[in-house]
Amino acid sequence: MIQAVNLTKRFDDIVAVDHINATIKDGCVFGLIGTNGAGKSTFLRLMSGVLKPEEGHVTIDGHEVFENTEAKRRFFYISDEQFFFSNATPEEMLRYYRTIYQRFDEARFHKLMSSFGLSEKRKIHTFSKGMKKQVSVICGICAGTDYLFCDETFDGLDPVMRQAVKSLFAADMADRNLTPIIASHNLRELEDICDHVGLLHKGGILLSRELDDMKLNIHKLQCVLQPGMSAEDLVALDKLNIEQRGSLITLVVRGTREEVEAIMASYNPVFFECIPLSLEEIFISETEVAGYDIKKLIF
Numbered sequence: 001m002i003q004a005v006n007l008t009k010r011f012d013d014i015v016a017v018d019h020i021n022a023t024i025k026d027g028c029v030f031g032l033i034g035t036n037g038a039g040k041s042t043f044l045r046l047m048s049g050v051l052k053p054e055e056g057h058v059t060i061d062g063h064e065v066f067e068n069t070e071a072k073r074r075f076f077y078i079s080d081e082q083f084f085f086s087n088a089t090p091e092e093m094l095r096y097y098r099t100i101y102q103r104f105d106e107a108r109f110h111k112l113m114s115s116f117g118l119s120e121k122r123k124i125h126t127f128s129k130g131m132k133k134q135v136s137v138i139c140g141i142c143a144g145t146d147y148l149f150c151d152e153t154f155d156g157l158d159p160v161m162r163q164a165v166k167s168l169f170a171a172d173m174a175d176r177n178l179t180p181i182i183a184s185h186n187l188r189e190l191e192d193i194c195d196h197v198g199l200l201h202k203g204g205i206l207l208s209r210e211l212d213d214m215k216l217n218i219h220k221l222q223c224v225l226q227p228g229m230s231a232e233d234l235v236a237l238d239k240l241n242i243e244q245r246g247s248l249i250t251l252v253v254r255g256t257r258e259e260v261e262a263i264m265a266s267y268n269p270v271f272f273e274c275i276p277l278s279l280e281e282i283f284i285s286e287t288e289v290a291g292y293d294i295k296k297l298i299f
């Protein structure tokens, strides 16, 4: 289990990560989502011990990560700006990682490089962006670590490759309880694979919950009210957002489906329907409440 306690990182006057507490359970897929500049990459760099926190700490099974080689062998970090030695070939990176990760699966590395159609002897700097990402993912998967930190790893991979990488993650989760921690802006994709989602905004965690629970507690409500009534009259609903087109009102409300439907029925509307929200809609609603409003950005 990975635990971040009171984790804080400042860059001069910017608080990139602001007293974050998070628990990442083994065997789940932890999705890290957030607005641009929210602190996702900084959080991952703190988790992997690349950066030193000003306050707080990160532990893996109780062991501090920062400057702890043993703890660092438990994870592989695929950073957004991937790291390869200058002029290195995949073969040379394999030799390097083999010395660090005792469980590095060399045979699997050769097999995956060949099935992904990547040459082990070509200089990595001559590869395309997506091909470099593929090499990083293959190194990460073959390292045999308990945790895999992925910073925007799927972005830049073509749809077939993304599917292949997801399948590799799923196989390793089933075979050896791999725990991927994935920061991404592709919410549609995360929605398919994540068990738990942490939503960051301005360095702090707005929400951290099992994805299913998250979806159970927020709903979209479409309704037509009795003549003379407006959305403001629905005082018993915990409203996050209201939109009106003609007589059709669309609301985003907190609460379980049963709660929302019971409250709505008590207002005797002409029509209403309760619809689950996608992760993208939850993201937009929650960040809007925190002041990140699309209308303010555009108009």
Ligand SMILES: Nc1ncnc2c1ncn2[C@@H]1O[C@H](COP(=O)(O)OP(=O)(O)OP(=O)(O)O)[C@@H](O)[C@H]1O
Pocket: 011, 014, 015, 016, 034, 035, 036, 037, 038, 039, 040, 041, 042, 043
């Ligand atoms: N090395 C650095 N020096 C100074 N400021 C930094 C540094 N790294 C990050 N920051 C600042 O910290 C904040 C968080 O940045 P970070 O890269 O962690 O965000 P992010 O959530 O990954 O963003 P994005 O989704 O845009 O990639 C930003 O305000 C950024 O400018």
